[in-house]
Amino acid sequence: MILEFTLGNFRSFYARKTLSMVPASTKGNSVNTFKKGSYKCLATAAIYGANSSGKSNLLLGLEIMRYIVLNNIAQNSTRPLKYEPFLFNEKGTLEPTFYEVVFVLGGTTRYRYGFEADRSAVQAEWLFSKTDKSKEKPLFVRIKEGIDVIDDDFREGRGLEEKTRDNTLFLSVADSFNGPVSKEIMKWFSHLQIISGIHTKMHEYTTLEILGNKSLNEALNNFFADLNLGFNNLEMEKTVWKDTNRSFIKRTTFHERYDENGHAIEKVPLDATRNESSGTNKIIDIAGSLFTALQNGGVSVIDELDAKLHPLLTKRIVELFHSREINPSGAQLIFATHDTNLLSYCSLRKDQIYFVEKDHNGSSDLYSLLEFGGEEKINEQHYLEGRYGAIPFFGDFKKLLS
Numbered sequence: 001m002i003l004e005f006t007l008g009n010f011r012s013f014y015a016r017k018t019l020s021m022v023p024a025s026t027k028g029n030s031v032n033t034f035k036k037g038s039y040k041c042l043a044t045a046a047i048y049g050a051n052s053s054g055k056s057n058l059l060l061g062l063e064i065m066r067y068i069v070l071n072n073i074a075q076n077s078t079r080p081l082k083y084e085p086f087l088f089n090e091k092g093t094l095e096p097t098f099y100e101v102v103f104v105l106g107g108t109t110r111y112r113y114g115f116e117a118d119r120s121a122v123q124a125e126w127l128f129s130k131t132d133k134s135k136e137k138p139l140f141v142r143i144k145e146g147i148d149v150i151d152d153d154f155r156e157g158r159g160l161e162e163k164t165r166d167n168t169l170f171l172s173v174a175d176s177f178n179g180p181v182s183k184e185i186m187k188w189f190s191h192l193q194i195i196s197g198i199h200t201k202m203h204e205y206t207t208l209e210i211l212g213n214k215s216l217n218e219a220l221n222n223f224f225a226d227l228n229l230g231f232n233n234l235e236m237e238k239t240v241w242k243d244t245n246r247s248f249i250k251r252t253t254f255h256e257r258y259d260e261n262g263h264a265i266e267k268v269p270l271d272a273t274r275n276e277s278s279g280t281n282k283i284i285d286i287a288g289s290l291f292t293a294l295q296n297g298g299v300s301v302i303d304e305l306d307a308k309l310h311p312l313l314t315k316r317i318v319e320l321f322h323s324r325e326i327n328p329s330g331a332q333l334i335f336a337t338h339d340t341n342l343l344s345y346c347s348l349r350k351d352q353i354y355f356v357e358k359d360h361n362g363s364s365d366l367y368s369l370l371e372f373g374g375e376e377k378i379n380e381q382h383y384l385e386g387r388y389g390a391i392p393f394f395g396d397f398k399k400l401l402s
Contacts, residue, residue, distance in 0.1 A: 053390060077166075196304065307318070
């Protein structure tokens, strides 16, 4: 369960902006939410904005944070950190990037972990925890002058302060010494799925793995059937080209062949890569990741979710995460989209809808539809008319002809 993600001084985001998955306190409105322990959370969040507004940068920021956390310990003392600051003012390149995520493990403990880093060093780092009945407490705090392990609950960090290089996260060092808390946090980051909705091919291995599991194969094919993609069954196998020793995954969809009376008589196999649409192949690519999240209660983050997909198919994917029957473990879906149909037909709450818009300085702003207040219902037409901002503006056609 992810509760908040905050990003600052990263690409088009200069000021710190927070994406919150904590539902607003609305009387009697528990739709599209779930609860683990005492923590309540939104099942999905949709992010809208014009092209080049910064939607992808927001999600990329979470991906870069994940990458640094999981790969930082392997680098040597001279290797630079990933650093892409805001470039359109003088301060941006002089300041570190700010990353912070708030999440819940096991339904009982909330963690707030973050760090600030530039190209050469981690400038600050912190880890706080909170249980159902306690106040938030610091486990460790790192500043330029050093690292302070504060609470006995993070005794795994004691003695490691001097072993932590300037360009290495203290959390990663504690994990490398098999610390129990840091190990669980690293596991959370490793299970966080961040997917490009356009370049999805790299995710097909998850689908292949699930189809190879006898206990899950039928359930995943039922998942495809629910999406009504036109085929009855999917098979995937890894094949190696003998001449090059390179491997590829062959995907085969099975369709029914009917006699003149409309009775199914046999199954027809098709090479899905060649014969199915790009949208269907996209669904095959990401199905394993979505299915895994729904099975285990994970977090899926998808940029351009609607790319290549029919609006009703996009709507159905979102609704799967809203369904307590299909999503009993409380999986979450955070996605960027241009599909405005969802505003009218997907029963989204106002606190599930976010907009990204650049100001006159080129800095991206992130804000929720909830900020507009009132009892106004979500309206697709109002967004397209510009009432909420975050839409493209065009020049005069006449000037193009002059």
